[in-house]
Amino acid sequence: MKTKNIQKLFLFALSVFIFASCKKESENIFTMFTDVTVTYNNSDPRCVTDYKLVNDKDEVWIDFTINSANEDVYSYVVETSSGTQQPQRITYPITDETKRRSFSNILKLTMNRDGKSSYRIYALNQKGIFIGDGKKNVTVEVNPSYMIYANRNIYLPNPEGTVPSFFSLTDASGYSYTNAAQNAAKIDFGIFARLASNSTPSVVSVVLNLYSLSSATNPIPAFDISGFNPKRTTKFSAPVTGQANAFLTSAVSGSTIETLAKARTINLDQTNATLLANGLNGGNGVFFLTQEGKYGMLYINAVTSDYEGRPYINVSVKIQK
Structure with a gap:
């Protein structure tokens, strides 16, 4: 009888441990990827840093800087979400080795889709694995044309x-x-x-x-x-x-x-x-x-x-x- 009780107690303790481990991991997922930041700069009136309302055929700039504290960035992805379509993702390599920890660029876009489009930029390491997006995106809305x-x-x-x-x-x-x-x-x-x-x-x-x-x-x-x-x-x-x-x-x-x-x-x-x-x-x-x-x-x-x-x-x- 004592053996059975000990086994039950052991199984209970093991379950609690596993549950606590999973809970801890789930909580940590929201604080992961903090080593990489993506900043959207306001270097020009055409820049979008959060939300921008424009007209059809207007030019919009996304001036961004990627900083990585602990890992080299080998490429970045520009993800565009518009309407009900699946997000479009384009990957760009970073070929300059001196810029793998801090990289800046300006995307110049001519808007040709009515409604809202959201843009998210995230970094990839040497293996092509996601390492951060700064938990930020920007949105451009085009007036009805x-x-x-x-x-x-x-x-x-x-x-x-x-x-x-x-x-x-x-x-x-x-x-x-x-x-x-x-x-x-x-x-x-x-x-x-x-x-x-x-x-x-x-x-x-x-x-x-x-x-x-x-x-x-x-x-x-x-x-x-x-x-x-x-x-x-x-x-x-x-x-x-x-x-x-x-x-x-x-x-x-x-x-x-x-x-x-x-x-x-x-x-x-x-x-x-x-x-x-x-x-x-x-x-x-x-x-x-x-x-x-x-x-x-x-x-x-x-x-x-x-x-x-x-x-x-x-x-x-x-x-x-």
Whole structure:
């Protein structure tokens, strides 16, 4: 009996010791890596030392100094966190052996993403192991530089002209033929359908396109738009396939929208796709330039029909402010 009690007492004491050791280690993790400091310097009005509010295309400097008391620093990592994306990490070597205990540099960034981006700099030793970040990061916030309109429906016109088949890119409003004339100054385009070039009597395929009111050819003669005035002169690119990633993760500021748009030829007042996949089809995008000089991107989320069987396209729009 005594032996069993001694064993129980020993096991209890051992458990307490292990628990205390773990507890002590857990507490120490928050005080580790204090030998390395990262200081953000205010050497220029463009520097960020904690938080900075700027505009799209502004230049921001991160002037930093890494000091290490006990271990050489062989490289440092700049970690950027923006929106919902995974943090981006870029590693830079420190090649000057005289600067392994104290290293300074200035990162010069041109801001091209709306919203907040956080920057963290941390040091690595010779083995590439984290040795400290000074428990500090800095945040840059870019003022909104574009508008986004999500999930707008544009209908194929019906014979009565009562569904919203015309669309304004500046405020994402839809107009039907019955109220389009009095709103002509707001309308950038309408949509229409044509038989696809690969359509056959047994397999009918339709392709969707868009047209500006200023187009030389009215693709829907039954709807007379000759008297609409004024007519906006927005220009468009041909539909571009596979634009989901560009719309969601690349078009993130007015300047990036402009860069994406300028990579395309934008000179059409009517698109002329002849195949379903190349028209206003799900996943495709159309870049545009308004008469006010604003670049933008129209993304087709889906081509579908409502509960009454009326076909429409669901779109989202990003346009410069």
